[in-house]
Amino acid sequence: MQKLLRFFTSMRLAIALIALLAAGSALATAIPQGLGEADYLARYGRLLGAVLVQAGMDRYFGSLLFIGPAFLFFANLAACSASRFARELRKKSRRRHGADILHFGLMLLVVGSVLSFSGRREGSVRLAPGESAELPDGRILRLERFEYLSYEDGRPRDWISSVSVLKDGEAQIEGYALRVNHPLKLGKLSLYQASHSAEAALLVRDAAGKESLLARGQELESGGSRLFLMTPDDGAGKAVFRLEGPEGSGAPRVLRAAPGESAGPFALLAIRSLERSGIQAVADPGYALVVAALLVICAGTFLAFIQKLGDTKP
Amino acid sequence: MNALPTIAFALILASAALQALFLLRPSRREDRASSRLLLAAAASLLAWSVGRSLEIGFPALTGTFESLAFYALALCLVCFAYRVQRALPFLPPVQFGATIVAASLLAIASSPIAPKQALPPIPALRSGWLALHVAFSFVGEAFFALSFAAALGCLAAKDESRRLAYDRLTYGAIAVGYPIFTAGALVFGAIWAQRAWGTWWSWDPKETWALVTWLVYTFYLHLRFVRRRGDRLAAIVAVVGFLCTVFTFFGVNYLLPGLHSY
Numbered sequence: 001m002q003k004l005l006r007f008f009t010s011m012r013l014a015i016a017l018i019a020l021l022a023a024g025s026a027l028a029t030a031i032p033q034g035l036g037e038a039d040y041l042a043r044y045g046r047l048l049g050a051v052l053v054q055a056g057m058d059r060y061f062g063s064l065l066f067i068g069p070a071f072l073f074f075a076n077l078a079a080c081s082a083s084r085f086a087r088e089l090r091k092k093s094r095r096r097h098g099a100d101i102l103h104f105g106l107m108l109l110v111v112g113s114v115l116s117f118s119g120r121r122e123g124s125v126r127l128a129p130g131e132s133a134e135l136p137d138g139r140i141l142r143l144e145r146f147e148y149l150s151y152e153d154g155r156p157r158d159w160i161s162s163v164s165v166l167k168d169g170e171a172q173i174e175g176y177a178l179r180v181n182h183p184l185k186l187g188k189l190s191l192y193q194a195s196h197s198a199e200a201a202l203l204v205r206d207a208a209g210k211e212s213l214l215a216r217g218q219e220l221e222s223g224g225s226r227l228f229l230m231t232p233d234d235g236a237g238k239a240v241f242r243l244e245g246p247e248g249s250g251a252p253r254v255l256r257a258a259p260g261e262s263a264g265p266f267a268l269l270a271i272r273s274l275e276r277s278g279i280q281a282v283a284d285p286g287y288a289l290v291v292a293a294l295l296v297i298c299a300g301t302f303l304a305f306i307q308k309l310g311d312t313k314p
Numbered sequence: 315m316n317a318l319p320t321i322a323f324a325l326i327l328a329s330a331a332l333q334a335l336f337l338l339r340p341s342r343r344e345d346r347a348s349s350r351l352l353l354a355a356a357a358s359l360l361a362w363s364v365g366r367s368l369e370i371g372f373p374a375l376t377g378t379f380e381s382l383a384f385y386a387l388a389l390c391l392v393c394f395a396y397r398v399q400r401a402l403p404f405l406p407p408v409q410f411g412a413t414i415v416a417a418s419l420l421a422i423a424s425s426p427i428a429p430k431q432a433l434p435p436i437p438a439l440r441s442g443w444l445a446l447h448v449a450f451s452f453v454g455e456a457f458f459a460l461s462f463a464a465a466l467g468c469l470a471a472k473d474e475s476r477r478l479a480y481d482r483l484t485y486g487a488i489a490v491g492y493p494i495f496t497a498g499a500l501v502f503g504a505i506w507a508q509r510a511w512g513t514w515w516s517w518d519p520k521e522t523w524a525l526v527t528w529l530v531y532t533f534y535l536h537l538r539f540v541r542r543r544g545d546r547l548a549a550i551v552a553v554v555g556f557l558c559t560v561f562t563f564f565g566v567n568y569l570l571p572g573l574h575s576y
Contacts, residue, residue, distance in 0.1 A: 018533045
């Protein structure tokens with residue numbers, strides 16, 4: 001038992017593990033990660049390719065090669081920190097707890113990271129203004145407006161999704177400006193402005209004179225007729241759609257028509273660009289722990305530094 | 315305003331030349347002018363950086379040229395601070411080495427690999443956390459550059475007392491740079507990634523190499539507990555650590571594709 005404790009509280013073990021983790025991580029960046037086995041065989045030859053895959057270098061940061069030393073380092077860090085902390089407590093003066101706090105922060109970070117990587121859930125939706133999506137907790141996310149701002153040279157300046165969150169039909173959040181670097185926190189869920197896309201859509205006026213912008217795969221009903229848009233532009237400037245007349249008026253027909261033409265009660269007005277906002281939802285169970293760990297690490301490193309400044313010898 | 319980095323470069327070169335003169339022909343007169351030239355270079359770079367920030371409406375840290383200018387500015391200030399401080403022995407070859415690194419940074423900045431247009435940042439880069447991430451990382455790395463020069467001195471030193479003085483300086487610079495680099499490269503970088511993309515860490519090559527750099531300096535700090543003062547291995551690790559920062563900044567961009575734009 002004493003031997004085991006000595007092994008885990010050894011500074012030399014810590015140094016060896018730090019070196020191993022550094023060397024392994026550096027090596028892993030030289031090997032493309034996450035490819036298929038065939039890619040490694042083609043790239044490195046049959047023998048070396050097979051060795052890399054079998055050793056786990058194709059997914060180094062999720063392999064035993066990394067997790068093993070990282071786990072051992074965690075145990076070493078915990079043992080060293082406990083031993084060091086006890087030693088410092090026994091001192092009558094000039095206690096140095098900066099390193100203890102830093103080590104504690106690192107342990108907290110490891111726990112938070114494991115929670116974060118293993119329990120993280122994410123999903124994304126692409127919404128056009130006016131569209132909604134159901135969030136995992138049953139609430140409804142509605143995109144009210146989407147703005148794509150660009151600089152004069154055409155580079156993107158900002159993507160702003162104005163979103164509302166509804167629960168049981170009641171708005172809980174209204175018109176929140178969701179932007180890159182400005183996520184929306186909803187309890188355990190965070191929403192991020194992730195992407196933006198534009199697609200061709202067909203502007204259609206129905207029998208009642210109401211105009212709607214239809215994207216591929218969307219349907220519009222008017223006066224008993226139904227128009228299902230297959231594509232807003234077939235490449236020759238014509239929309240392709242399926243038209244279903246009122247009951248008893250015959251089988252549905254697939255038609256092609258250009259803006260300016262009519263199909264049943266629908267007038268095809270124009271092909272427009274429909275902007276969609278890509279919104280990502282992330283649930284991260286390790287969030288609070290990682291935030292706390294980062295704060296503790298910062299506090300620990302600076303405290304260790306300030307305490308060291310007071311020492312006469314480095 | 316565009317002439318300011320060139321003026322800074324000329325001032326750094328003048329400082330390096332003056333330092334070389336004093337190194338080659340030791341005299342009783344003290345060289346005070348070279349560190350003042352470095353301070354003037356830092357002021358010139360600071361003025362340019364402030365002007366560029368006003369022009370793009372964001373701290374000028376979002377492009378290769380801007381970050382190199384900031385890095386050189388931080389290094390000039392670190393050299394000046396090292397000259398005026400009294401806690402550590404002043405070793406002219408160390409200041410000279412760090413000055414050469416600062417000149418090299420601006421030389422690289424003036425090359426075609428660093429585009430010089432004033433471009434306002436894209437949405438992902440418009441974050442206060444990014445500004446903190448870059449600024450703290452480079453201030454930390456400026457101390458590492460000083461430690462690199464000191465570690466080279468330690469490796470080259472013939473007599474024990476001189477080696478110990480270089481070793482003390484190497485350690486002092488790393489001890490100051492390490493917490494700043496930790497906060498900037500790892501902590502603020504992770505917070506920025508979380509705010510922008512909802513993930514703390516992506517194992518992108520640049521991130522991984524920042525971690526490798528941090529591990530190398532962590533290795534150095536722990537190595538000193540088990541090796542004697544003035545140890546050559548510790549000096550070699552300090553040199554490797556700085557080479558890691560160089561590879562993280564330049565090498566990764568050209569050899570390992572990833573998420574970072576610079």
